[in-house]
Amino acid sequence: MDLFIRILEVIFPVVAVVGVGAWAGRRHQPEMAVANQLNMDYFVPAMVFVVLANGDFQVGEYAWLAAGAAFSIFASGLIGIFTARGLHEAPKTLALPIMINNSGNLGIPLAMLAFGQSGVAAAVVLFLVSNIIHFTMGPWILDHQAKVSAVWKTPVVVAAALGLVCNMAGLHIWAPLLMALRMLGDISVPLMLFALGVRLCDVQFSESRSALVAAVVRPVAGMLTGALAGWALGLPEALTAQLILFGSLPPAVMNYMFAERYNQEPQKVASIVMIGNIAALLFIPIALLIVLPR
Numbered sequence: 001m002d003l004f005i006r007i008l009e010v011i012f013p014v015v016a017v018v019g020v021g022a023w024a025g026r027r028h029q030p031e032m033a034v035a036n037q038l039n040m041d042y043f044v045p046a047m048v049f050v051v052l053a054n055g056d057f058q059v060g061e062y063a064w065l066a067a068g069a070a071f072s073i074f075a076s077g078l079i080g081i082f083t084a085r086g087l088h089e090a091p092k093t094l095a096l097p098i099m100i101n102n103s104g105n106l107g108i109p110l111a112m113l114a115f116g117q118s119g120v121a122a123a124v125v126l127f128l129v130s131n132i133i134h135f136t137m138g139p140w141i142l143d144h145q146a147k148v149s150a151v152w153k154t155p156v157v158v159a160a161a162l163g164l165v166c167n168m169a170g171l172h173i174w175a176p177l178l179m180a181l182r183m184l185g186d187i188s189v190p191l192m193l194f195a196l197g198v199r200l201c202d203v204q205f206s207e208s209r210s211a212l213v214a215a216v217v218r219p220v221a222g223m224l225t226g227a228l229a230g231w232a233l234g235l236p237e238a239l240t241a242q243l244i245l246f247g248s249l250p251p252a253v254m255n256y257m258f259a260e261r262y263n264q265e266p267q268k269v270a271s272i273v274m275i276g277n278i279a280a281l282l283f284i285p286i287a288l289l290i291v292l293p294r
Contacts, residue, residue: 007288010113021197032198045159047185051124052163062125065239068229069129075225093265097272098218101249103130105192122242142262211271219283222247241291248287250276
């Protein structure tokens with residue numbers, strides 16, 4: 001019973017904020033493009049910088065976690081290709097939604113609620129690895145002529161690089177400046193969840209068979225490859241737990257935006273995202289049941 005209550009305590013704040021976003025999306029149909037842009041350009045980079053610049057963040061401690069995340073992502077993508085072929089679907093359509101999960105909107109808040117503040121640093125590393133792969137490999141998978149160099153100019157990646165430089169150089173950030181950055185960063189997580197709720201109102205169900213299969217394969221493949229990576233790399237139990245929780249996350253909403261931009265069956269990808277996020281109500285508690293201490 002105690003474990004059930006703990007899982008509920010982790011899940012409820014996430015579902016509640018996403019639910020408020022969905023309600024607002026249905027009732028007011030807010031235009032979230034500007035808010036999302038501000039979040040990705042200012043609030044998320046501020047959070048990333050504060051976490052990585054913190055002297056308590058040990059870069060070497062998370063190097064193997066990053067390697068494990070990369071393995072899990074690429075292995076899931078390979079499973080996505082085989083799944084697509086089994087369903088007689090275009091591999092480009094299913095590979096990315098099975099490969100790239102919602103490590104930002106859901107991953108960081110869940111890690112914070114499940115593992116406390118100590119889990120945020122690992123979640124940020126997983127988020128960065130996922131985003132770098134998504135914004136480099138993603139366009140290339142959908143269009144081999146796409147240019148991927150722009151990822152290194154995105155505010156999140158620049159903030160991560162600056163944070164790591166400050167960390168490794170032993171630089172101490174002026175306390176009032178650090179507080180201002182922390183305040184900006186604190187906006188990011190609730191806004192991510194709220195925006196996710198609003199965004200989910202925009203997608204519709206279609207091609208439900210393929211979407212349902214992909215929605216199940218995504219977390220199952222992620223959890224299995226995450227556990228395998230943790231075991232193979234000899235990661236501490238706490239970091240393996242982070243990889244398993246990371247693996248359980250549903251497809252990223254950004255997959256739909258990529259599919260729309262490259263005209264790769266966007267409606268089908270939207271259905272995968274929608275059903276995948278609903279399925280997360282089952283798979284995330286399963287992951288928490290596995291990783292939370294009894």
